[in-house]
Amino acid sequence: MNIIISNASSDPIYIQIINQIRQSILSGEMQAGDSLPSIRQLAKDLQVSVITTKRAYEELEKEELIDSVVGKGCFVSGANKDFIREQRMKRLEEKMLEIIRESKELTMSQQDLIDHLNLLFEEDNTP
Structure with missing residues (x-):
């Protein structure tokens, strides 16, 4: 490690x-x-x-x-990886909801948010 x-x-x-x-x-x-x-x-x-x-x-x-x-x-741990993944997905969804609320406060449209996310996703160099 x-x-x-x-x-x-x-x-x-x-x-x-x-x-x-x-x-x-x-x-x-x-x-x-x-x-x-x-x-x-x-x-x-x-x-x-x-x-x-x-x-x-x-x-x-x-x-x-x-x-x-x-x-x-x-x-x-020998914990179930599906359970762990589900927990991480739940946290990710909470973060996404926070981003959605913030974008609405900025009066961004859904499409603007999706376009911005796509741009950031393409620019990200992490594996």
Whole structure:
């Protein structure tokens, strides 16, 4: 697992950690039962606060992506990937509703919003 922290990102460090670990799990790069670095080791490797890595792991545990075993560490959960995907879709829909409300406040038409989204989608270079 290779986590890269960007100081130029608008996302807080713990969110960057969460997103990259989540992506590794959902893409299949990490399998159920795989161990994650300890909170302290990850903090040391990334040169960030232990509090930051602890918060990231706690959030991933809330999402049921990882399990913490006292005295043994953190492991990729065996949780159902369809359930996890459904949870992510729900969060995405909430964000989309927020965007729709904001666009209405700007008096954008539905087509203007779709055109703008298509443009951004085409410009995005992420895999």
